[in-house]
Amino acid sequence: MPRRLLFALPAALVAIGLSGCGAAAAATPAEIAERVSHLGVDPALVVTTTIEGYDLAPQSVNETDEGGMTATWAKPGTGDMITVRTDPGEMDADGCAAQQLWGGGEAACIQDGATWHRSAGGIDEFAVVQEGRTVVIVGGDGLGAPRDDLEEAAAGLRAPTVAEVDRMFAEVQRRHDRGGPVERGDIPEDGDGAPVDPSGEGG
Numbered sequence: 001m002p003r004r005l006l007f008a009l010p011a012a013l014v015a016i017g018l019s020g021c022g023a024a025a026a027a028t029p030a031e032i033a034e035r036v037s038h039l040g041v042d043p044a045l046v047v048t049t050t051i052e053g054y055d056l057a058p059q060s061v062n063e064t065d066e067g068g069m070t071a072t073w074a075k076p077g078t079g080d081m082i083t084v085r086t087d088p089g090e091m092d093a094d095g096c097a098a099q100q101l102w103g104g105g106e107a108a109c110i111q112d113g114a115t116w117h118r119s120a121g122g123i124d125e126f127a128v129v130q131e132g133r134t135v136v137i138v139g140g141d142g143l144g145a146p147r148d149d150l151e152e153a154a155a156g157l158r159a160p161t162v163a164e165v166d167r168m169f170a171e172v173q174r175r176h177d178r179g180g181p182v183e184r185g186d187i188p189e190d191g192d193g194a195p196v197d198p199s200g201e202g203g
Contacts, residue, residue: 026159035165039172042067045086048160049153061168081140082153091127091134102138126154
C-alpha cells in the first residue's frame with residue numbers, strides 16, 4: 001500500500017484535546033461524507049482514537065494518495081508522537097510482510113485476531129484490519145512512542161463524532177479553501193529578495 005509521509009510538525013505544537021468527545025454519538029457516514037469527500041478523503045477511511053495523555057495535533061491531519069487520512073497525536077512534555085494512517089483494503093500475511101515499516105526495513109509480522117504486530121530493529125507498528133480498510137499505528141516521525149501506547153491507540157480506534165471530524169479536518173479545509181499557499185504582499189515582484197521589513201527611527 002503506497003504511503004505519503006506527514007508534513008513536518010512545528011516545534012511548538014498547538015494541540016487540540018478531544019478526550020471529552022468520546023461519550024458523544026459517532027458521526028453517521030453521511031455526516032462524515034459531507035465534511036471530507038470534497039477534500040479527497042474517502043469517508044469510509046476516516047477514523048480516530050483515544051490515547052491517555054495524548055492530544056491530536058490538528059496541523060498533522062492530511063489526506064493520503066489513496067483517499068485515506070493520516071493524523072498524529074502528541075504527548076505534551078515528552079516528544080512522544082503516535083501517527084494513525086488509514087489505507088483501503090484489508091492487510092493479510094503477504095501484505096504485512098511486503099510493506100516496509102514506516103522507518104524502513106522489513107517487518108516481522110505476528111497476527112493476533114484482526115491486529116498485526118509489525119516489528120524490526122526495536123521499532124513496533126500495529127495494523128488493525130477492519131471491514132474494507134487497514135488502520136496502521138506507528139510511533140510518529142521519531143518512532144519513539146512506547147509500545148504500550150501504540151497498543152492503546154490500536155485498541156481505542158473508533159468512529160469520530162461530528163465535532164471531532166470538524167476539528168480533525170479544519171486545517172485541511174483551510175488549505176482547500178485557500179486553493180494554494182498564502183500569498184505574501186511584501187515580496188518583491190522581481191528577484192527572490194527577502195520580505196521587506198524596514199527599520200524604524202533609531203535602527
